[in-house]
Amino acid sequence: MSNIWYECKVKYRKTDETGGQKITTEPYLVDALSYTEAESRINEEMAAYISEEFKITNIKVANYAEIHPFENADRWFRSKVSLVAYDEESGKERKTNMYMLVQANDVREAYDNTITIMKGTMGDYTIPAVSESAIMDVFPYFSGDEGELEQLERFNALKASKPDSTPEIEDHMEFIAEAEEETIA
Incomplete structure (x- = not known):
């Protein structure tokens, strides 16, 4: 999506x-x-x-870069995350802001959840602001069938690895179409 x-x-x-x-x-x-x-x-x-x-x-x-739901949380919070990068040409620090929508029960939990999300980040960052959002609910796109997603990923991988093998791709597309028809029926 x-x-x-x-x-x-x-x-x-x-x-x-x-x-x-x-x-x-x-x-x-x-x-x-x-x-x-x-x-x-x-x-x-x-x-x-x-x-x-x-x-x-x-x-x-x-203006949200990422949306992060958490279990047992009922409100949405907007976290401002400043990514810090060092510009070697000018010798100055540069900050790039991004906004995340994080689910939590209060501001402190939203801050902690933002830290959890950012744990795997290689670069430096700060969290200058966390505030409650007016957003009532979030409706992500969901096809409903995990098997369908796996088939689509395999299709995309096949397409990327063998761009000249049109018959194989067409056979795979027919397989996906048949699977979707079975899901609908």
Whole structure:
């Protein structure tokens, strides 16, 4: 998938704890290839949760490099990570900022989760900010079948290693198409 995240604002009537109803607008994230697909996906996802009418008021590309869900966490936090690189030509340190969306229960846990994510990083980095995000939920693209992903990876590897062997690739594509038909049926 593209890993382009779209923030979609959805306006709908919500029942609060006291039983009263109010109109609210909440942001959600979807993984999509285009604005059109993002709109389609958020409509599909929200229809499963909201029985009444709802309206999509805004869709924009979200500025998140990575999304990291964690178990037993219920809120989303925006972590600003500054990657530090040394520019040998100028002799100066250069910082590049990236933003991650991290799931946690509080700011401290979000900071700790960000540290956990960054453990394998070879370069230096700092975490100058962690703040709670207004994002209510994240809907990543998911095909639903892990076997399908393995077949696609094998197909891509085959295609990359043997670009001139068209008959093999076409046979493999037919195999994938048949597998998808069986999954759908």
